[in-house]
Amino acid sequence: MTVLGMFLGGVAAVGVLLVVTFAPPFRAVRLVDRLAPYVHDTPPPSRLLGTATAPGLLTAARRVFGPVVADGARFVDRVLGGRAAVRRRLDALGGEQSVEDLRVEQVVWGGLGLLGAALVAAVGTLLAGSVNVLSVALLCLAGLLGGVLGRDWWLTQQVRRREDLLLAEFPVVAELLALAVTAGEGPAGAIARVTRLSGGELARELGGALGRARAGVPLGTALQQVADRTSVDALARFVDGLLVAIERGTPLAEVLRAQAADVREAGKRRLLEAGGRKEIAMMVPVVFLVLPVTVLFALFPGLISIVSLAR
Incomplete structure (x- = not known):
């Protein structure tokens, strides 16, 4: 007490x-x-105009x-x-x-x-x-x-988890963009169609870039901001291909399909590497748990016999 x-x-x-x-x-x-x-003389906006959000730990x-x-x-x-x-x-x-x-x-x-x-x-x-x-x-x-x-x-x-999601979504989004470009859409129209039909982190990033472009920012600058915000190399190459197509009018569909194929191959390699690491990690319980128990079961009857004979 x-x-x-x-x-x-x-x-x-x-x-x-x-x-x-x-x-x-x-x-x-x-x-x-x-x-x-003396500075905050503007009345606060009505709460009815905002979105209703639950107060979090920070607030x-x-x-x-x-x-x-x-x-x-x-x-x-x-x-x-x-x-x-x-x-x-x-x-x-x-x-x-x-x-x-x-x-x-x-x-x-x-x-x-x-x-x-x-x-x-x-x-x-x-x-x-x-x-x-x-x-x-x-x-x-x-x-x-x-x-x-x-x-x-x-x-x-x-x-890291968000970048993994971006990589996982990239092949599908790239092929959808390639399909839209092949059908006759321009880069901006293809991005608008794909972001309207799909969801996910990459679609939201492209939708945000398109929204900034519609607000007055050049589309190339908005897309470059998307590449600068992430450290994903595939996304940076994807944005570079879009910028080249927008600025010079080069064919974009084949480039997008090739990038999607490269990302899929990189994903397969990452899966194989992760499987190799997991295989090594699975040896730990086998060596330190299963093997000692097996040896104990194999030697215990003989040990009991030796002890009984010694008496």
């Missing part, structure tokens, strides 16, 4: 300290807060712990850095999320990791009956860093 009381008292003290530190009378007024009443964290989360996000950005690499991965993900939003999510993930580590430390302390301050501090620090870095790792996994 003494250990539990110490833990609860420490949590209460930290909470009171945070409340007092970030209370409006004690918090420093930023320049943005001073200028906001809830900003509403409840606004100043703390914002300060933590700026601190994480200063410590980790790499805004250009983060921006490139966010662009490759195809969303509208900003770097600041990602930093806020990293702070939230770090807070959840710290909370989980504190709970684990509290349970371990109750079971052990004594407090090891160094172990508790290291565990909380590991939970905090794991949460912050885990969000960055998850972003990388999201980008």
